[in-house]
Amino acid sequence: MSANHALHTELPAEPEKATLEGRNKILAFWFFLGGESVLFGSLFATFIALRDKANGGPTGVELFSLPLVAAATMLLLTSSLTSVMSILAMHKKNVSQMVFWLVITALLGLGFLGLEMYEFYEYVHEGHTLRSSAFGSAFYTLVGFHGAHVAFGLLWLFALLAMTGKKGLTVVTAPKYFVFSLYWHFVDLVWVFIFTVVYLMGKVGV
Amino acid sequence: MGHSHAPKKKGLLMDYLTTVDHKKIGILYFVAGGIFFLLGGLEALLLRIQLIVPNNTFLNGATFNEIMTMHGTTMIFLAAMPLLFGLMNAVLPLQIGARDVAFPFLNSLGFWMFFFGGVLVNCSWFLGGSPDAGWTAYPPLSVSFSGFSLDFYALGLQIAGIGTLIGGINFLATIVNMRAPGMTFMRMPLFTWTSFVTSALILFAFPAVTVGLVLLSFDRLFSANFFNVANGGNEIIWQHLFWIFGHPEVYILILPAFGVISDVISTFSKKRLFGYSSMVFATVLIGFLGFMVWAHHMFTVGMGPVANALFGISTMLIAIPTGIKIFNWLFTMWGGQIRFTTANLWAVGFIPTFVIGGMTGVMLAAPAADYQYHDTYFVVAHFHYVIVGGMVFGIFSGLYYWWPKMFGRMLNETLGKWNFWFFFIGFHLTFFPQHFLGLMGMQRRIFTFFPNQGLDFGNLISTIGAFGMTIGTIIFLINIAVTNSKPKNAPADPWDGRTLEWAVPSPPPEYNFKQTPQVRGYDALWVEKMAGNKGMIPAEPLGHIHMPSGSILPFIMSVGLFIASFGLMYEKVPVAIIGALITLFCMLLRSLIDDPGYHIDPTEEKGVEA
Numbered sequence: 001m002s003a004n005h006a007l008h009t010e011l012p013a014e015p016e017k018a019t020l021e022g023r024n025k026i027l028a029f030w031f032f033l034g035g036e037s038v039l040f041g042s043l044f045a046t047f048i049a050l051r052d053k054a055n056g057g058p059t060g061v062e063l064f065s066l067p068l069v070a071a072a073t074m075l076l077l078t079s080s081l082t083s084v085m086s087i088l089a090m091h092k093k094n095v096s097q098m099v100f101w102l103v104i105t106a107l108l109g110l111g112f113l114g115l116e117m118y119e120f121y122e123y124v125h126e127g128h129t130l131r132s133s134a135f136g137s138a139f140y141t142l143v144g145f146h147g148a149h150v151a152f153g154l155l156w157l158f159a160l161l162a163m164t165g166k167k168g169l170t171v172v173t174a175p176k177y178f179v180f181s182l183y184w185h186f187v188d189l190v191w192v193f194i195f196t197v198v199y200l201m202g203k204v205g206v
Numbered sequence: 207m208g209h210s211h212a213p214k215k216k217g218l219l220m221d222y223l224t225t226v227d228h229k230k231i232g233i234l235y236f237v238a239g240g241i242f243f244l245l246g247g248l249e250a251l252l253l254r255i256q257l258i259v260p261n262n263t264f265l266n267g268a269t270f271n272e273i274m275t276m277h278g279t280t281m282i283f284l285a286a287m288p289l290l291f292g293l294m295n296a297v298l299p300l301q302i303g304a305r306d307v308a309f310p311f312l313n314s315l316g317f318w319m320f321f322f323g324g325v326l327v328n329c330s331w332f333l334g335g336s337p338d339a340g341w342t343a344y345p346p347l348s349v350s351f352s353g354f355s356l357d358f359y360a361l362g363l364q365i366a367g368i369g370t371l372i373g374g375i376n377f378l379a380t381i382v383n384m385r386a387p388g389m390t391f392m393r394m395p396l397f398t399w400t401s402f403v404t405s406a407l408i409l410f411a412f413p414a415v416t417v418g419l420v421l422l423s424f425d426r427l428f429s430a431n432f433f434n435v436a437n438g439g440n441e442i443i444w445q446h447l448f449w450i451f452g453h454p455e456v457y458i459l460i461l462p463a464f465g466v467i468s469d470v471i472s473t474f475s476k477k478r479l480f481g482y483s484s485m486v487f488a489t490v491l492i493g494f495l496g497f498m499v500w501a502h503h504m505f506t507v508g509m510g511p512v513a514n515a516l517f518g519i520s521t522m523l524i525a526i527p528t529g530i531k532i533f534n535w536l537f538t539m540w541g542g543q544i545r546f547t548t549a550n551l552w553a554v555g556f557i558p559t560f561v562i563g564g565m566t567g568v569m570l571a572a573p574a575a576d577y578q579y580h581d582t583y584f585v586v587a588h589f590h591y592v593i594v595g596g597m598v599f600g601i602f603s604g605l606y607y608w609w610p611k612m613f614g615r616m617l618n619e620t621l622g623k624w625n626f627w628f629f630f631i632g633f634h635l636t637f638f639p640q641h642f643l644g645l646m647g648m649q650r651r652i653f654t655f656f657p658n659q660g661l662d663f664g665n666l667i668s669t670i671g672a673f674g675m676t677i678g679t680i681i682f683l684i685n686i687a688v689t690n691s692k693p694k695n696a697p698a699d700p701w702d703g704r705t706l707e708w709a710v711p712s713p714p715p716e717y718n719f720k721q722t723p724q725v726r727g728y729d730a731l732w733v734e735k736m737a738g739n740k741g742m743i744p745a746e747p748l749g750h751i752h753m754p755s756g757s758i759l760p761f762i763m764s765v766g767l768f769i770a771s772f773g774l775m776y777e778k779v780p781v782a783i784i785g786a787l788i789t790l791f792c793m794l795l796r797s798l799i800d801d802p803g804y805h806i807d808p809t810e811e812k813g814v815e816a
Contacts, residue, residue: 034409036413038411038414039416045446049443055438131428133437137424141424
């Protein structure tokens with residue numbers, strides 16, 4: 001069955017899985033997330049090996065402000081929830097509701113990114129930089145990689161929102177929203193580990 | 207939307223730049239990988255000429271280091287991987303009865319990423335010198351060198367690695383989702399199985415080296431401290447990350463060769479592959495154990511006796527599934543009607559050669575003994591036995607076997623046999639003496655040696671052997687040229703094949719199968735032959751076939767990253783940003799513009815309106 005043919009008929013129950021192309025995308029994206037897990041696993045391992053090598057500069061205990069990080073965590077975890085709401089709305093074929101939740105997701109993501117940039121700005125002023133120590137290199141690379149994932153996700157989301165107005169919800173566009181939500185959940189999940197390994201363990205000390 | 211139309215006729219160059227057809231991408235991989243293979247081979251020959259006599263001054267030490275590093279890097283990343291991807295692209299979709307891979311566009315993107323990554327690494331020759339820290343690029347050597355050479359290594363391999371990862375994910379999705387009706391997992395040909403496991407290894411191994419290269423680049427470009435011990439860094443992190451990738455990588459290389467050998471031996475023994483399910487099991491087990499053994503490259507680092515013992519034992523365990531495979535190949539040949547075509551010669555030559563390489567592998571796996579072998583020519587001999595004697599023999603076997611399917615012409619068998627014997631004897635002459643050179647204390651990567659230390663004769667023989675391999679390769683090139691001058695008349699099934707790729711014409715039409723075949727057993731085509739049928743039973747009525755459109759975007763995306771790399775290296779931030787924006791903008795275009803594709807009516811053999 002060609003994609004064009006499906007456009008003229010009623011949208012099926014799970015439109016993201018209605019075509020072979022859609023199923024391929026979702027499956028391959030799960031594979032991709034498997035690779036991403038190894039990527040972040042390697043970054044975490046590097047960070048754990050180097051987290052106490054502050055080289056005389058500020059350590060995690062001195063730097064980290066848990067209220068700020070907790071606020072960032074709340075923003076990002078809530079955005080995971082709102083991205084679920086958007087997929088639920090998609091399954092109900094309610095496009096405006098789906099867009100509404102996607103916009104909320106984007107705002108929460110932007111808020112998270114803003115807090116993270118503020119946090120990095122503060123740290124740099126306290127002498128904690130990529131070049132100051134091995135701890136600094138490992139911290140900015142791990143947390144920065146995650147931040148870059150959030151930033152890329154936001155660009156992706158903006159592109160999706162721009163597309164929605166023109167194309168609406170079809171069996172061609174549905175997998176795109178679904179795959180984005182998979183990505184967003186993954187990025188949130190990585191943050192849970194960053195919050196634990198970098199901030200909580202860092203605050204406890206070495 | 208919905209305007210489907212036949213693609214305009216393109217010139218040959220534009221056709222290949224924009225193609226998303228797995229068969230043409232296979233040819234692209236083959237051509238690019240072949241060129242890099244010749245380049246890496248030329249480098250190897252220069253190394254051997256330098257080492258032909260003691261105190262030789264053909265190359266100086268610095269040049270030797272560059273050529274030695276580029277030989278290893280080129281052969282592993284830019285020759286071996288793409289040649290395997292070439293075979294996978296050419297054959298794998300046919301073997302599972304699919305019209306194409308799951309993501310034709312990504313398939314093209316993967317190729318161009320690999321290609322521009324490879325070109326970037328080799329640009330270093332003309333821009334201030336090549337990488338010279340060995341293909342393993344251990345810090346601090348790889349960080350403290352001040353030129354650009356290691357930047358070319360780190361960024362070039364990063365881009366090529368993205369391409370490989372894309373290819374791996376694509377094949378995984380293809381095999382899971384695109385199999386023809388009846389093609390269950392346990393009916394897939396062994397080449398498909400081994401490609402499947404290899405793709406999984408790529409998926410889980412490459413991100414580790416991605417991180418390693420990121421750390422190396424950050425240290426070099428932004429003065430980070432990952433490997434700078436003075437500021438708290440730790441060089442061993444690189445070794446772990448590199449080998450967590452690097453050891454699965456050797457199974458990534460060898461498993462598809464195992465698959466080729468299995469298919470070839472079965473076809474030319476006119477027998478079902480002996481112990482098919484144990485072969486599948488062994489393949490999966492090798493893939494799994496491949497991730498458990500990386501630290502056997504680091505026995506002398508000082509991890510302690512417990513870690514060394516554990517990694518030594520897990521390494522030796524791999525001999526078990528590998529042994530299963532060796533015996534299954536022998537039992538497949540046992541009592542078969544064996545035909546020694548060139549493809550089968552390579553396959554049969556592979557078996558004893560690989561056994562030697564595997565045996566020295568078990569020797570190296572004993573940590574106490576490894577202290578003696580470490581960084582000597584014994585190791586060089588070992589990994590050339592498994593990679594050349596294993597993988598390159600497998601690739602040659604696959605090329606002779608599938609050449610008619612890829613190009614529609616049969617390679618010349620007489621020249622093929624000359625090719626095999628020169629290469630086979632040359633190979634053993636080159637590498638067998640190196641075992642003994644290593645045991646006598648010859649260090650790997652040295653650019654010269656003193657006379658009368660027992661190393662003269664072995665090195666002389668080794669270099670003579672290298673010329674034998676060179677002659678063999680030249681005969682292969684002559685064979686290609688001779689074959690190309692002959693008419694395109696290969697039959698669909700020249701070898702009395704057993705698997706689905708032999709059910710379609712040589713070369714196949716762009717949609718592969720007029721009608722998707724119904725698979726009724728392992729060795730799908732053989733099942734139909736035995737049932738007295740002329741070909742496969744169709745699983746669908748004749749109808750219009752939907753095809754994806756070609757696209758130039760993958761090429762431009764890869765060029766974007768290529769440009770961005772130069773911006774990063776030469777600290778020209780705007781150039782880096784422009785390059786990255788080119789790539790991102792192409793991604794946006796790809797996301798926003800739907801590809802309606804076009805339809806082919808296989809009964810009329812030309813594009814028609816949908």
